[in-house]
Amino acid sequence: MVHKQDPTATYRATFDRARQQPEAFWLEQARALDWHTKPTTALDYDGKAQWKWFPDGRLNITYQALDRWVAEGRGDQPALIWDSAMTQQQITYTYAQLLDQVARFAGALRAQGIERGDRVLIYMPMIPEALIAMLAVARLGAIHVVTFGGFAPKEVATRLDDAKPKALIAANGGLEPSRAVRYLPNVAEAIGLATHRPDVVIVKQRDEIDDTITEFDVSWLDFDEQLSTSEPVDAVPVAATDPLYLLHTSGTTSKPKAVIRDHGGYAVAAAWSVPNIYDVAPGEVMFVASDVGWVVGHTYIVYAPLVAGATTVMYEGKPVGTPDAGALWRVASEHGAKMIFSAPTAYRAIRAADPAGEQWQRYDMSNLTTIFSAGERLDEDTYHWLGTVTGKPVVDHWWQTETGWPIVANLRGLAPMPLKAGSPSVPVPGYDVGIVNPLGEPVEQGTEGNIVIKLPLPPGAMVGLYGEPERFHLSYLAAFDGYYETGDTGYIDDDGYVFVLGRSDDVINVAGHRLSTGTLESVIAEHPAVAETAVIGVTDGLKGQKPVAYVVLTADADISPEQLAKELVAKVRKDFGAVAAFRDVDVVSALPKTRSGKILRRTMRSIVEGEDVAAPATIDDAGVLDTFALQATRWES
Numbered sequence: 001m002v003h004k005q006d007p008t009a010t011y012r013a014t015f016d017r018a019r020q021q022p023e024a025f026w027l028e029q030a031r032a033l034d035w036h037t038k039p040t041t042a043l044d045y046d047g048k049a050q051w052k053w054f055p056d057g058r059l060n061i062t063y064q065a066l067d068r069w070v071a072e073g074r075g076d077q078p079a080l081i082w083d084s085a086m087t088q089q090q091i092t093y094t095y096a097q098l099l100d101q102v103a104r105f106a107g108a109l110r111a112q113g114i115e116r117g118d119r120v121l122i123y124m125p126m127i128p129e130a131l132i133a134m135l136a137v138a139r140l141g142a143i144h145v146v147t148f149g150g151f152a153p154k155e156v157a158t159r160l161d162d163a164k165p166k167a168l169i170a171a172n173g174g175l176e177p178s179r180a181v182r183y184l185p186n187v188a189e190a191i192g193l194a195t196h197r198p199d200v201v202i203v204k205q206r207d208e209i210d211d212t213i214t215e216f217d218v219s220w221l222d223f224d225e226q227l228s229t230s231e232p233v234d235a236v237p238v239a240a241t242d243p244l245y246l247l248h249t250s251g252t253t254s255k256p257k258a259v260i261r262d263h264g265g266y267a268v269a270a271a272w273s274v275p276n277i278y279d280v281a282p283g284e285v286m287f288v289a290s291d292v293g294w295v296v297g298h299t300y301i302v303y304a305p306l307v308a309g310a311t312t313v314m315y316e317g318k319p320v321g322t323p324d325a326g327a328l329w330r331v332a333s334e335h336g337a338k339m340i341f342s343a344p345t346a347y348r349a350i351r352a353a354d355p356a357g358e359q360w361q362r363y364d365m366s367n368l369t370t371i372f373s374a375g376e377r378l379d380e381d382t383y384h385w386l387g388t389v390t391g392k393p394v395v396d397h398w399w400q401t402e403t404g405w406p407i408v409a410n411l412r413g414l415a416p417m418p419l420k421a422g423s424p425s426v427p428v429p430g431y432d433v434g435i436v437n438p439l440g441e442p443v444e445q446g447t448e449g450n451i452v453i454k455l456p457l458p459p460g461a462m463v464g465l466y467g468e469p470e471r472f473h474l475s476y477l478a479a480f481d482g483y484y485e486t487g488d489t490g491y492i493d494d495d496g497y498v499f500v501l502g503r504s505d506d507v508i509n510v511a512g513h514r515l516s517t518g519t520l521e522s523v524i525a526e527h528p529a530v531a532e533t534a535v536i537g538v539t540d541g542l543k544g545q546k547p548v549a550y551v552v553l554t555a556d557a558d559i560s561p562e563q564l565a566k567e568l569v570a571k572v573r574k575d576f577g578a579v580a581a582f583r584d585v586d587v588v589s590a591l592p593k594t595r596s597g598k599i600l601r602r603t604m605r606s607i608v609e610g611e612d613v614a615a616p617a618t619i620d621d622a623g624v625l626d627t628f629a630l631q632a633t634r635w636e637s
């Protein structure tokens with residue numbers, strides 16, 4: 001029974017239904033889509049590591065996102081509004097125009113031999129062609145692998161070798177406030193570094209970037225020419241369980257994990273979440289200020305707004321400096337956005353530049369109902385500031401690349417429950433969230449522990465790691481029988497609100513970007529003067545966390561700490577990417593370790609953050625810890 005007047009009761013009834021009768025619940029939600037073959041079964045679950053949603057259904061998510069709306073008379077409605085603060089351009093694509101572009105580019109890809117199941121790597125900045133390329137790949141039943149534009153060639157090469165794409169689609173560059181980022185040298189270098197070579201490279205040449213095709217050892221094509229000369233193709237119906245995309249994310253080792261997302265479950269979750277979580281109806285406007293290279297961009301810039309018949313705003317620019325701290329408010333206001341969604345770091349940057357919120361007052365924000373935040377914990381200070389200067393509800397919600405859509409949220413459409421500072425609110429229907437101790441036993445309400453989700457995960461969440469079933473099991477399923485391990489710690493209060501406190505592993509979060517300390521360590525360790533290193537994330541007032549490397553020199557190293565720091569900062573920038581925002585190196589004589597040789601990163605972090613630390617029982621040599629405490633720089637946020 002739905003209690004319209006009482007959001008908490010409505011939430012509870014919906015959550016319980018999804019928990020008690022998941023198959024009936026999701027089959028019902030699946031009816032919102034226009035299937036090629038309607039599913040008769042919701043779930044095929046082996047009781048352990050494999051779950052398949054809508055196993056006998058067939059569809060193509062781009063049909064849901066485009067063709068269907070044109071067929072239903074929304075052809076003239078804006079589907080995509082591109083707003084570039086970097087070039088002062090705005091372009092609107094109606095549903096009919098976007099469908100045409102996507103269908104034509106899919107035709108171009110088919111002419112290059114791209115078929116169902118083939119992988120295509122996309123390395124592009126925030127331009128409409130990135131979205132067109134993603135949807136065109138999906139239209140053929142092929143699998144896209146988007147690589148964030150801020151990554152360096154080595155990271156692109158890693159993804160080339162992992163996904164073995166037949167084609168690579170790139171732009172000649174992106175625009176950062178301080179510089180134009182030329183992508184083509186990166187692409188050329190990545191192809192040189194990788195073992196796998198794509199058959200073809202397709203390049204969107206932007207006029208603003210002073211760089212055209214250089215020396216490629218593979219054949220390349222011009223994006224615009226392909227688009228203008230190709231015939232449109234229909235969406236290829238695929239199994240609901242077919243992979244739609246791979247998205248790499250940081251794990252605890254240097255090799256990123258390729259999360260697999262499917263067509264059907266993802267389409268159902270996208271269609272359900274837009275009205276129920278974001279309170280956006282067909283024809284309304286969503287402004288998600290993230291990047292297509294991240295999961296937030298995949299789901300809520302590209303797929304979900306379109307699957308739900310809304311208008312998506314794609315923004316090329318920053319929250320501050322392009323040109324000022326009113327940039328996000330301007331975009332939301334000009335395009336009549338009903339909601340805005342960005343990361344806490346963006347809101348903190350706005351606050352630092354405009355503490356009184358004067359920019360907000362410059363714009364007509366009457367269409368905007370809600371400000372969403374995710375990517376890292378929304379600190380209470382920023383939460384209160386944002387609410388005060390805007391007068392709008394500020395909604396934190398928690399999710400991961402792996403889940404693809406929110407795990408815990410305040411469901412603004414379904415049941416706008418009271419908000420609590422410091423908590424992303426309550427588990428979303430479909431996610432049976434619990435807190436367990438290291439033995440996997442449920443802890444008491446209010447007690448901190450590992451946040452877990454009862455298996456199977458709901459539609460839209462990951463179904464595996466590409467080519468690595470064993471790693472999938474070890475990373476997520478092995479620790480707590482019957483549960484997915486989120487890697488986050490937190491607690492649930494008496495009202496059922498979840499508080500997410502931080503990671504239990506070696507993953508750090510810099511400006512809303514999830515980074516593996518292992519990856520940074522492996523880059524740093526390659527320097528000849530480095531015998532050993534540990535990278536930890538220390539609290540940063542703007543970016544949430546920043547990476548700091550503690551380095552032990554080799555016996556014969558002949559380099560000053562200043563010079564080493566300079567070289568390591570440059571190396572990380574070149575081999576990983578500017579996005580690591582890596583600037584801090586500290587030389588120490590030894591790293592504290594356990595008797596089994598594991599570096600005590602948590603203890604190190606507590607020390608440098610000025611917390612009281614007792615030597616752990618497992619420590620190998622307490623003297624090393626004392627020396628580290630004397631040598632290491634203390635960081636104040």
Ligand code: COA
Nearest residue numbers: 149150176181290296342343345346349375511512578579
């Ligand atoms: N391509 C190339 N370089 C990029 C890039 C991209 N797509 N994105 C960032 N970079 C570069 C930046 O130019 C910067 O380089 P610099 O060291 O030469 O200045 C570096 O990577 C670090 O970037 P970032 O940490 O993002 O800092 P910033 O100063 O550019 O911007 C914020 C700060 C807060 C505005 C920005 O981090 C932000 O908007 N974050 C939101 C993150 C987000 O959307 N997360 C997704 C979850 S919602």
Ligand code: AMP
Nearest residue numbers: 374375376377397398399400401500514
């Ligand atoms: P990513 O996979 O890049 O989206 O990063 C996911 C991780 O970011 C989570 O596991 C959390 O550690 C962190 N995170 C994302 N959103 C939130 C949030 N709202 N509150 C706290 N942590 C968050």
